[in-house]
Amino acid sequence: MAKHPSLAAVVQRLEDRGLRVTAPRLSVLAAAAAGAEDQFSAEDIESRLPQVGRATIFRTLKLLVEMDVFCRVLLDDGNLRYRWSRRGHHHHLICDSCGAIEDFTGCDVTTLMQDLARRTGFTARGHWLEVYGRCAACHSRAAVSQ
Amino acid sequence: MAKHPSLAAVVQRLEDRGLRVTAPRLSVLAAAAAGAEDQFSAEDIESRLPQVGRATIFRTLKLLVEMDVFCRVLLDDGNLRYRWSRRGHHHHLICDSCGAIEDFTGCDVTTLMQDLARRTGFTARGHWLEVYGRCAACHSRAAVSQ
DNA sequence: CTCTTATTGACACATAGTCCCATTTCCACA
């Protein structure tokens, strides 16, 4: 699966919303695709685009997160990263050891929420879940080196 | 149940860790207990303690979070709050409408994690979960006003 | 080609911290 959706698709979605497809917006998308990692910080984008105003970069990041082109990932140390969104409801598995981020869907938190409503009367509208641990690759790597 | 544990218990835990029980640390605890709400921001503490250095306030907050005296709560808007921890693994139910925060334990995310490990090979070490929605009190309030 | 509106860039300001370093405070031990 591609790291990120085609530019054309994003452009289409901008147009559908009646938003303009401008050079700075395309630059941010390009800069986000440029990194070696599939995740990036606001600062990464800033440093790759010295010619684009800082405010514009943040505005664009915010817009693209709203449009579900990017998603935010909360790292264990409290830092925030951006990432191409796989679109729709999903969560992240963040590897402590290599830092890789995987998505996961099939989130049964819904069941949990229903349970919760029964027990406490609290109705969940949404939730934020990040999982920290060790990915399969780092497991085998550890197994080999020992 | 009390909003927060006795000061003596916290003092004890500081001593157990070989840390000093200093005036600034006690001030932060007092300031945290002073607010009307059971939650507070770093800024709340700062403004209640103009005589204590900012660096000290942040150091102390961090220390008390590590000691599980306070916990951090991630609000829906991305802002962070501090809160007396009920100690041990728990999550938060944050009411959109009145802003109240309830704790909940009996978190069956564990089951989810085991499932995850089977499916993806990812072993979870920990997770962060915040739930947003509407509390029981706000439900009944809404029912009455309609 | 021009009008309108979206968008941008610059800059100031805000929040939530961290880092460094000189000074102070505390505690233990002589």
Added chain:
DNA sequence: TGTGGAAATGGGACTATGTGTCAATAAGAG
């Protein structure tokens, strides 16, 4: 009781991640 070392503090600079304002610019519609 005095003192030396370690822990803790306060001040200030610095960082990261934003937001708000406002005048200038650019895009698309007609």
